[in-house]
Amino acid sequence: MGHYAAIWDHKAAIEVTKDWNGIDQVVLRNPRGASVRVSLHGGQVTSWRNDRGEELLFTSSKAIFKPPKAMRGGIPICFPQFGNCGSLEQHGFARNKIWSIDENPPPLHPNDSLGKSLVDLLLKPSDEDLKCWPRCFEFRLRVSLAADGKLTLISRIRNINGKPFHFSFAYHTYLSVSDISEVRIEGLETLDYLDNLCQRKRFTEQGDAITFESEVDRVYLSSPNVIAVLDHERKRTYVIRKEGLPGLVWNPWEKKAKAMLDFGDDEYKQMLCVDGAIIEKPITLKPGEEWTGRLELGVVPSSFCDEG
Numbered sequence: 001m002g003h004y005a006a007i008w009d010h011k012a013a014i015e016v017t018k019d020w021n022g023i024d025q026v027v028l029r030n031p032r033g034a035s036v037r038v039s040l041h042g043g044q045v046t047s048w049r050n051d052r053g054e055e056l057l058f059t060s061s062k063a064i065f066k067p068p069k070a071m072r073g074g075i076p077i078c079f080p081q082f083g084n085c086g087s088l089e090q091h092g093f094a095r096n097k098i099w100s101i102d103e104n105p106p107p108l109h110p111n112d113s114l115g116k117s118l119v120d121l122l123l124k125p126s127d128e129d130l131k132c133w134p135r136c137f138e139f140r141l142r143v144s145l146a147a148d149g150k151l152t153l154i155s156r157i158r159n160i161n162g163k164p165f166h167f168s169f170a171y172h173t174y175l176s177v178s179d180i181s182e183v184r185i186e187g188l189e190t191l192d193y194l195d196n197l198c199q200r201k202r203f204t205e206q207g208d209a210i211t212f213e214s215e216v217d218r219v220y221l222s223s224p225n226v227i228a229v230l231d232h233e234r235k236r237t238y239v240i241r242k243e244g245l246p247g248l249v250w251n252p253w254e255k256k257a258k259a260m261l262d263f264g265d266d267e268y269k270q271m272l273c274v275d276g277a278i279i280e281k282p283i284t285l286k287p288g289e290e291w292t293g294r295l296e297l298g299v300v301p302s303s304f305c306d307e308g
């Protein structure tokens, strides 16, 4: 890393281009050729490629790339509501808004910048947002790509004045997998979850890793800081690190996929959403308070070693 740090110009590794709708998108690159693309539409990460150019996030071939709808795939940001338990549109409005680049963000820990290509984004409520959700907030999102190819998202949500408010939140992370039937999740065994397919009834995972044979839509009530998604066919393991974010696991399976306009009929086989999310216990922010939610995604070639 020291060698790269001496010759690699991180500022030059950041490029702002236009996306398919003429909206700015930011491309981050690292010295080994990995890349990340972030659209200002929704602050959504739309691509994460490793140093061999392989795409690690799922995007539907039928995705609708048109605001105000969020593109199906990548990592949509769900805020101030995740899901449909609330008065707002499903998953809140943040994923459908145009964010700006934050040229002067409040500092984060130096480890969150050093040796990384990164961009800071900012969302403030518009007049229209304030009509449906009258809360004064600033949402800062840092997206960074490390020299080892890890992708990190750090969200900082601040109540800038007025009354306390509550929110739920998610990094709705669409992982690209070879075949959902060959995938398993380790780290959620024995945990309690609410099953969205059974009127949110509470169940406990059994001792085995989670595998997939039908639709899954589960809200986990707690989660360790590290979980792993093992893809046997690709001999690839996603290592997901998160802090203070329980989560959700979702695959629509065939019937639901067919009913979705922006999802190919068979594409459920190639995707798995494993979200870092705040759902059951919304966060409360008093005036002046800030909440931070961090997600780090990495990929290792071999099977998962529990470091958490």
Ligand SMILES: O=P(O)(O)OC[C@H]1O[C@@H](O)[C@H](O)[C@@H](O)[C@@H]1O
Pocket: 083, 090, 091, 196, 217, 248, 250
């Ligand atoms: O189609 P949307 O709004 O992006 O939501 C996709 C899925 O998001 C998941 O979080 C929900 O649990 C699912 O029920 C939902 O279908």
